[in-house]
Amino acid sequence: MRTVFLFLLVAFQALAFGSACEEGRQKRDLLVRTKRRWVLSTIELEEEMIVKYPYFISKMYNDKIQGKDFRFEITGVAVTKGYLTINETSGEVFALKPIDREKYPCFHVIFDVYDTDTNQKIDKELAFDVDVKDINDNPPRFIDFPQTFTVSESQAEGFLGVQVVAQDIDEKNTKNSTFNITVIKQTPPEPKIQAKWIDERTVHLNFTGCFDYEKVKDYKITLEAKDHGTPPLSSTAVISLNVRDTNTHMPEFKEKEVSFAFIYIFVGFVKFLRCH
Ligand SMILES: *[C@@H]1O[C@H](CO)[C@@H](O)[C@H](O)[C@H]1NC(C)=O
Ligand SMILES: *[C@@H]1O[C@H](CO)[C@@H](O)[C@H](O)[C@H]1NC(C)=O
Numbered sequence: 001m002r003t004v005f006l007f008l009l010v011a012f013q014a015l016a017f018g019s020a021c022e023e024g025r026q027k028r029d030l031l032v033r034t035k036r037r038w039v040l041s042t043i044e045l046e047e048e049m050i051v052k053y054p055y056f057i058s059k060m061y062n063d064k065i066q067g068k069d070f071r072f073e074i075t076g077v078a079v080t081k082g083y084l085t086i087n088e089t090s091g092e093v094f095a096l097k098p099i100d101r102e103k104y105p106c107f108h109v110i111f112d113v114y115d116t117d118t119n120q121k122i123d124k125e126l127a128f129d130v131d132v133k134d135i136n137d138n139p140p141r142f143i144d145f146p147q148t149f150t151v152s153e154s155q156a157e158g159f160l161g162v163q164v165v166a167q168d169i170d171e172k173n174t175k176n177s178t179f180n181i182t183v184i185k186q187t188p189p190e191p192k193i194q195a196k197w198i199d200e201r202t203v204h205l206n207f208t209g210c211f212d213y214e215k216v217k218d219y220k221i222t223l224e225a226k227d228h229g230t231p232p233l234s235s236t237a238v239i240s241l242n243v244r245d246t247n248t249h250m251p252e253f254k255e256k257e258v259s260f261a262f263i264y265i266f267v268g269f270v271k272f273l274r275c276h
């Protein structure tokens, strides 16, 4: 077990942990004033630890307790929610159950020591933040995408009109929360549909080739979002694509002037050139 004097801990906190839990300055002043009296081993908490609980994580000590009857106390959300406890005589700190970092990324913890005869604080409180270390326990999930989508068979190749958004709630800007989205399966396989990256959460589907209503009316596209964790976690989404016929006006044309028929034939010919 590593035991570190508090002034080390203060420096460490100011550099690395300064962000997460709020009200930093006030807290640091407090630490500076009390720093030479509280001694504490570093507290390292990882989320979802598979260990035997209660699980020893740290031990605290205060050098003003000598010759006194005392009790340690720990307070904060970690305590009220039943995650941390302290043995009031030994100063040993225990985790009581697994913590979900996505719910509690950080605990603001306050330590006190009381004289049991007078019930007065023997020293100023010690307050600091404990970060809960992330593990890759969440796959990226699709949060916004159309389950069915209709595309016109005359649509020009490129953007299909479908936007897909996914999200991974593990720790931001780490491998555990960054991911890729790819089309892993498509039936039938032509025209080829691909996911084009827009930003770190969003892809646009595009396609290369042509849709032909006479041949295929329905497509199933299976997308996968996979993070870069070790091992990676993934999830899938399926989009049904319906092709809309653009030639349904043919009978109408037939009843009208011949020139319309020519226009229709011309349009069909252009489409033929483009798609075959
Ligand atoms: C607290 O620690 C002391 C000393 O190690 C031990 O005797 C006592 O049983 C512990 N109390 C609890 C409630 O675990
Ligand atoms: C990602 O998760 C793994 C466990 O799955 C963990 O060991 C690692 O420290 C995490 N990486 C980061 C950068 O948080």
Ligand SMILES: *[C@@H]1O[C@H](CO)[C@@H](O)[C@H](O)[C@H]1NC(C)=O
Binding pocket: 179, 180, 197
């Ligand atoms: C994942 O996406 C990034 C860009 O967002 C890209 O640089 C990388 O090559 C992709 N990785 C794989 C395996 O497709």
Ligand SMILES: *[C@@H]1O[C@H](CO)[C@@H](O)[C@H](O)[C@H]1NC(C)=O
Binding pocket: 157, 158, 159, 194, 195, 196, 197, 206, 207, 208
């Ligand atoms: C579709 O997206 C892929 C992946 O970004 C890209 O390589 C390809 O050029 C795009 N195709 C079209 C027709 O836009």
